[in-house]
Amino acid sequence: MFTGIVQGTGRVIAIEPRGGDVTMSFDTGAVTMDGVAAGDSIAVNGVCLTATQLGPGRFSADVSQETLSVTTLGEWRPDTRINIERALRAGDALGGHYVTGHVDGVAVLETRDDDARSVRMVFAVPVPLARYIARKGSICVDGVSLTVNAVEGATFAVNLVPHTLDVTILRDYRPGTRVNFEIDIIARYVERMFAGVPDWNRVAGPRGGPGSKAD
Numbered sequence: 001m002f003t004g005i006v007q008g009t010g011r012v013i014a015i016e017p018r019g020g021d022v023t024m025s026f027d028t029g030a031v032t033m034d035g036v037a038a039g040d041s042i043a044v045n046g047v048c049l050t051a052t053q054l055g056p057g058r059f060s061a062d063v064s065q066e067t068l069s070v071t072t073l074g075e076w077r078p079d080t081r082i083n084i085e086r087a088l089r090a091g092d093a094l095g096g097h098y099v100t101g102h103v104d105g106v107a108v109l110e111t112r113d114d115d116a117r118s119v120r121m122v123f124a125v126p127v128p129l130a131r132y133i134a135r136k137g138s139i140c141v142d143g144v145s146l147t148v149n150a151v152e153g154a155t156f157a158v159n160l161v162p163h164t165l166d167v168t169i170l171r172d173y174r175p176g177t178r179v180n181f182e183i184d185i186i187a188r189y190v191e192r193m194f195a196g197v198p199d200w201n202r203v204a205g206p207r208g209g210p211g212s213k214a215d
Helices: 065-070 162-167 185-193
Strands: 008-018 021-027 041-044 047-055 058-063 081-086 105-115 118-124 138-141 144-152 155-160 178-183
Touching (some): 021 065
Antiparallel strands (some): 008 021, 008 081, 041 081, 047 058, 105 178, 118 155, 138 178, 144 155
């Protein structure tokens, strides 16, 4: 679990094909790997990866075909810059919102405009995912927790304050940039609640067996 509060930036240093998928290695810049062990989770541009090898200021992770196909990771090359967040630990401050690192899709930056000292960005998302995005709700864009300021059709707008521009790679984005995004986890559960899940009290038998109706 993550918060969408990026701790620093780094870059891809190697991509090794591994029989259909790849192993990626990352330079983590100022983000220390002290206390991180093999098997721990690290978010890279919002994608939860499992660290397999660690060293001072670097780590490696295996990236599956599924991840390569539904995120921007399949487009990365050595020196691609990345946002990094270590996994949330018990007692850590929750400064953003709950982020799972399970990317829902890829959005495309449509427009970028200065808005006083911040920058307003408008992203287009796949139409089937647009309904999960709500004005004044939360969204995670390349690992950054942001507040949705406007929604229109299959687009949403966010404002990036100077601090966010200073400490993430979003400051370099221009129209056409493709980004990973994750909808607010609450939207997933709300849909599930109203999706017509069977009433298991009516279909379960005694002690969970089939055929009885609960009184």
